[in-house]
Amino acid sequence: MNKIGTLEEALNRITDGCTLMYGGFGGIGNPPSLIDGIFEKGVKNLTLIGNDTAFPWIGIGRLVTAGRVRKVITSHIGSNPYAGQQMEEGSLEVEFYPQGTLAEKIRAGGVGLGGILVDVGIGTMIEEGKETVVVDGRKYLVEPALTAEVAIVHARKADPFGNLVFDKTGRNFNPLVAMAGQYTIAEADEIVPLGELDPENVVTPGIFVDRVIPGKGVNWEWVWEKKAATASRGAQPGS
């Protein structure tokens, strides 16, 4: 039941053209070492599913900026101008959902439901082309569940069974995404022995995690860091 493995083993699962779901919100909670590995391996033609495309040089944003992504199912791409540029050029397909709807679609996939009924976006263009059902006289959109071939998450701590805890707002989409992968890889800042995590405080039970790898921690500068602001002026799309 020891799921601890290497980055290399994990990367074997992530191949050209695959559907990859990722945790994180504005880069925070994107798994840095896994994304580095995907970048270095040269994986391309990805379909991404996640909250946002982060910032050009941060987390999942790097893969988008480098043109490795064919399609993204997301809520927001505004903090990564290269995503917007590629969308305009037609090289990146973007499917937008309201953020809370996206979170519940991913969770629905993660808990084995077929989908959810939601009234957010009723009466707006979000409704167009969508199936609706009426429950108790109120109209709802049918929003199918989302899953992915591979899901990658960033945990503060993991144990060998794959039990996870997260770090403050680094939690965000991670516990949802962890459940929704057909194969889920957790990168942990710290791997602790079995029994060290308090059973009351485990956020993602290990049953949802297939592979745990040790992470090297965040390797980028945040947008609010001065150095990052400087570096960003030199950032180049593609690579």
Add this chain to the structure above:
Amino acid sequence: MNKIGTLEEALNRITDGCTLMYGGFGGIGNPPSLIDGIFEKGVKNLTLIGNDTAFPWIGIGRLVTAGRVRKVITSHIGSNPYAGQQMEEGSLEVEFYPQGTLAEKIRAGGVGLGGILVDVGIGTMIEEGKETVVVDGRKYLVEPALTAEVAIVHARKADPFGNLVFDKTGRNFNPLVAMAGQYTIAEADEIVPLGELDPENVVTPGIFVDRVIPGKGVNWEWVWEKKAATASRGAQPGS
């Protein structure tokens, strides 16, 4: 923002004929002091929503045994023979759902969805009379969300804002039910000062809780306790 109140204040919300949702699984996690209060107040004609009807002399089971319940939306009544008897006699209406479907219907109500799509029970009598939708070529039942006028839960600890943590398997339906009440009352074994609960380990954020009351702890004997086994032989329905 201090939501701590008395049992009496809480009971003002729970009146004849109301729809009452409760946490607990086999009695474990049923809120004892609230149920005692409801019993003593003489509230009747209740519609209950919860996992099961517990045992005749344990937790929510007492209200059923005493004939205070008109209808129950639940997954299982087998451990409370009085529920079965009343169902046969026609004095208790029972609506059964698969346990996991019930849990998600309650959660859906709690998170503000209209319902869920689920394939559990497809091809069985559970499907009868239910609306279905097809997603990606697969048929799912449309299961509307459940909410209730009042929800009662049992927490291990609460703070004045209503943040809750639970006790081992006493968690069960409690965090779901806490979200699904139009008015949610949490009975806590211990009330701690604001800031004492670790923000990482709060299970139910206080926003979902309207009132916190101090509980007196479990006041029944469990089925596995010898004394309870003896007492049960003398148990009488109704009161």
Add this chain to the structure above:
Amino acid sequence: MGEESRDRIARRAARELKDGMVVNLGIGIPTRVADFIPEGVQVVFHAENGILGAGPTPEPGKEDGFLCNAGGYPVTIVEGASYCDSAIAFAMIRRGGIDMTVLGALEVSGRGDLANWIVPGKRAAGIGGAMELAQKAKKVVVLMNHVNRDGQSKIRKECELPLTARECVDLIITDMAVMEVTGEGLVLREVMAPYTVEEVVRYTEAELQIPDTVAYIGGDAP
């Protein structure tokens, strides 16, 4: 069913436990399977009320009223266990995280249809977690008497009782035999002493295939 027969069925079911499996045991005889885990096999026990990693029954006097299984009886937890709410406990089931479940049954068909929750006209106990487990666990093992109180086979061509789930059962273990539901139909694998192949066939209403080799359990071949 006698105590000895129950234990034999539970012991046989325990042989299906493989190292690393996540397992959910139903109430009744299935619960006993935990008492017969084969040497060297480690499994993770799941409970619908919110435990992943349930351990053995505590010693008398060490029970905790807030640490119980789905049947309401005290358990313990093992290293690496976690608690969760029941929505997540069922997410584990629906997502296919349960490698094996062991359930009781009222009737099973030769195709593996399972009926175990309601007898029309009789008092209904409810559904509980049976539908999710039967429909979603990777392997469904049913433990039951081969015949009902009226001496009729519980292994039917078609279930007469309302179904819990269709074509879900993989293995049936009774007081008389072990039968596997395969793509080619129901196949007899083992016969429990003192019964004979002929007796098993006689008490099995569903069509039962008899392969060249059938093992005998609890005695020499008659």
Add this chain to the structure above:
Amino acid sequence: MGEESRDRIARRAARELKDGMVVNLGIGIPTRVADFIPEGVQVVFHAENGILGAGPTPEPGKEDGFLCNAGGYPVTIVEGASYCDSAIAFAMIRRGGIDMTVLGALEVSGRGDLANWIVPGKRAAGIGGAMELAQKAKKVVVLMNHVNRDGQSKIRKECELPLTARECVDLIITDMAVMEVTGEGLVLREVMAPYTVEEVVRYTEAELQIPDTVAYIGGDAP
């Protein structure tokens, strides 16, 4: 919009904060509202990335990259705060737990329709949490310029841009005025100096009702 005007709008919006409210502030000027919380008022700040109980910006050097608001900038937490996943953060919104949200806008109609996420033909940033907040918060306050760069009113009879949510806005605060969406239509409540009622009316395409008393902010009535 100048710095002073932004602050005036944010300060005015802060007067809508009442003790005990749970509040979500959008990105941009709405974020500044937190700097002007009235004396004696305690509110709970909610963030979509999973904070209930966000506190002020940390001192320089005390930032934590894993404790940020939905815009990705460092915050702190207050006593009684909790972290949650984004599904639960949005459960709080959909269930009506947010007493007030403050958002930016591209257009608002006199009925309170809000357009703030997409301009057809222009690069789309996405939706984010705006639809849930606009549709579900108990009170929706919009902060924006009264007119767009071409000098056209952003307060329209009908929104031309795709909507974020219908009939959701309760209060509009611009560099020129404060307007309330009521059952009887859009009502002018306050005029910001140095503008006059006549100027506000001229730059408001939607029908605007002028009650007998209109307050003046940031100056004497002209």
